[in-house]
Amino acid sequence: MTATVITFIIVLILALAFFAYSCYQRFGLVLKGKPDNRFNAIGKRLGNMLFYAFGQRRVVKKPFGINHFVLFWAFMILLISNTEFLLNGLAPDTISFSLLPDGAYFTLALIFDIMSLLALIAVVLAIIRRFTFPPPYTEARSSDAFIILGLVAGLMIAFFGMNACEIAAGTDRAGVWMPVANWVASWLPSGASGLDTGAQVCWWIHAVILLAFLNYLPYSKHMHVLTSIPNCFFKALEKVKTQSREEFKKGNTFGVGEVENFSWKGLFDSYSCTECGRCSDACPATFTGKPLQPRLVIHDIKMNLLKNADKDGHKELPLIGVEGEGSVKEEVIWECTTCGACMEVCPVFIEHVPRIVDMRRYMVETKAKFPEELLLLFENMEQRSNPWGIAPAERTKWSADIDVKPFEAGKTEYLFYVGCAGALDARNRHTTISLAKIFDKAGISWGTLGRDEMCCGDSLRRLGNEYVFEKMAQANIKMFAEKGVKKIITQCPHCFSTLKNDYRQYGVELEVVHHTEFIYQLIQEGRLKLKSDTDLGKIIYHDSCYLGRYNGIYEAPRRIIASATGSAPLEMERNRENGFCCGAGGGRMWMEEKEGSLINVARVEEALKKQPDTVCVACPYCMTMFDDGLKDKEASDKVRVLDLAEIVANALPDE
């Protein structure tokens, strides 16, 4: 064993030991989190991992993501090369690709050479990008970023250097098969004496950078190199549409006020964040200049975990409420509309919204500290089971002029769950009446709960008032069971999503459908025929978050508009999965926007760019937001807002 090998063994052992220690320390922190079963359905999980992590599926949705795709795969392939490299350092004469037959050796040499070139190009492009069209946040140009890029570049250059020296010295027979290294070699004097030393030097540079890089990973945002593939394995099997239940028992904590009360997956998420900023780019709060930036929330969670690492018990840095890195400011927690755009674009499937709701739960249930406006909302919900505190007897006012039957078990097929807005909001009542007309025209057997209907509780759950939500959900489920309700049509997407996805956690499976889906079904089945000559001018369709991203309903409403008007609606620039929130979700309907510009006005401006005559929505919140937004932009005499149901009711045949 030569001195070189012995030195290398020592270096390697030290590096690996330190790396193991760093990982042990970092991942030990993750294990402090609450339990979360992410080991079921292993087959499906492996599939996710292959498709999203190895397939880089979401990364490439943005054009520059291709650069990362290249870099990722270059790294994957070069892993083989680097493994051989390290083993070769331990046993230089016995472990080497050069010992393979020519065909194999030359192929590998070529592949590795090209891959290294691609990696180098990718890195250079990344560096250039940071100076020419950088991501909008300052950390993109942080030292962390440049260090990593520098290290990778160094790694590649050392690799070429090493091979070039060996080619020039004549000690590597694969010469021609390594085009880049060969080209570099052509600049070197062949057969010179310094070449061996040159090769050695390059070898050591490569080795040191490699091991340094490895050890740097756990201390930088490039921890994602280790965690992103597992994170795709651990990703939620179904789209994240709800939050988990809480157990209201003495001695439990409610919500998350200390970082260890997150589930271990939540903590692991924070390690997987690549700080790519796609989430913040998609976030309506960030877009309108508010302090909430999803990327920073995840970053703060990670920093809080790390900064509090040694302190068991009393935490020095609180998770919520302090200025600076590692703590989430209170107002940030409340600015989220739970639109889910962040989770839709995250390449590693970080779950931002559940973390925010966790913190909201802490603020509401443990600290009783929340925006003033919510006090009235909570009171009204608890006492009158609607957000406006209106007497429940008023819920039947919308049906005063028409004939509406109460739901009767065994006799009525569908429960039409009108919702609070549908019954009590003057503007939204028109949608409810339109739906009544449509159902009657199609000969549907339907009925309502009348004055007995209670609020679904959606706003409360998203705002973190889980205790009251649980009471409301249980009361509703009990009523549905007593009344023999099996099939439900909802007017509002929030009621729809809550009854369908949230109530399932209480052990009941309800067959719930939103009015857009239902109308589409009726048209498909031929039970509803529409005149296709409705003239509402140019119609632009706005995707509601709780219909679209949450529940995947995109095409049905568009096809309905096409049926009623003869042509498909105009599309917003940000549509379907990329739809931009109206600003009212997540309980924000009941709060004021205190900073930045208004989210609904931003969306209205986006709509107005296409110069529509009509904006078509399918949600009472969106309707209110667009109504208000158009008034703010003084466009309400030129553009009208209609619910899809109203458009359809208008298009019903006359007889």
Added chain:
Amino acid sequence: MAKEPKKIKRPRGTVRLIPGKCIACGARCQAECKFDAITMNENGEPIIDLEKCTRCQRCIKVCPVEAIEIYYTPEEQKILDELAKQKAAKPKPEPEEEKEDPRLAKLKEYKGVWVFTEHTEGKPAEVSWELLGVGADLAKARNVELCSVVIGEKVDHLCNEAFTYGASKVYLVDDPVFHYYRTESYYKAFCYLIEKYKPEIVLIGATGLGRDLAGAVATSLQTGLTADCTGLSIDDKGFLLQTRPAFGGNIMATILTEFTRPQMSTVRPHVMPLPAKDASRKGTIIREKVPLKEEDIAAKVLEIIGDEKLDSVDVAAADIIISGGRGMCNTENYKILQELADELGGVVACSRAAVEAGWMPLERQVGQTGKTVRPKIYFAVGISGAIQHLVGMQDSDTIIAINRDKQAPIFEVATFGIVGDLFQVIPAITAYVRERRKQKAGKAG
């Protein structure tokens, strides 16, 4: 044998619903009928089965709007008159002694009308004095004492003030443990006093604090509590009649606490008038020591977060509010509202649209995300009446809406509505009020 008058069969009559009078109160008649003779139709109206009906007339008596009547045909009426004549001819028997319900006997021990004096660290809440006004009437009708209850620390001055507003006695519990209001300490002290001195009526202001205390006391004493009363009086049997709106404000319900004491009521501020103050009045202070220790009380007051905006206008406290919305178009136009407010002694408020547009400051905003107000008169000027605004003012006593859009939802809740141009209507109202003022002043002078 003397010829006895022929035994005429007493006509039964028909018990029936007077069409259109039923308010669907919730089937009280059905609940009251002991013979299952009443079923309800889908409009909540009673259907009376005359076969089962015994004509006991309980349903007629219990109906809050007298929608059920017993009807006799003219022939039947003649027979009834005949029977009445016969009865008058018969000698009258001795009237039976009305047997008193034994439960009521125990209640006679309870005497006195008590009013709780609410205060924040020694500063009294005006509602406490308002209740002394109506309390005095009740005490007079019952011929008992009017007393105040003061619980706090170093609050002797409140006793003296209570005397000036009409209390003849004050029960005082003064101890550091009562410095800040806490449910546990206050309700225990109050219950101690009530159990010792047995008042028949206890009145508390329906503020946040009052509601908290009243509920705790009533539950602890297992007695009846009527919240948010708008009327209090004594009936001929000496019971407290507690009147309040019910069923979303569709009817006025009068509630009796028949079998338990004390009869407890809460009344909102500004519902009862402030009685005249007489600085010379004096009374007796009865000091009580309640055995409560700080260590026994779980809740501790850690921090009091004050409302910094103490000197700006508080629209929630005003009795008359003139509120302007999107229809106002700019800040300067609010001057016309201010003029009307000055004439009427009210304040100017606004809807969210005005705050968003920068015409008015945030503390004037009424609505879901602003203030909730319950003034006597609310002018909604150029406000469409979207539900987010209604939430903040729907409980106002009188709502006057002025809007040029006759379809505006505000007209659904307004008591009075004017469809017109606010820039013409408001100055016209202001001018009229000014004119009337001048006339009145002229007459007086």
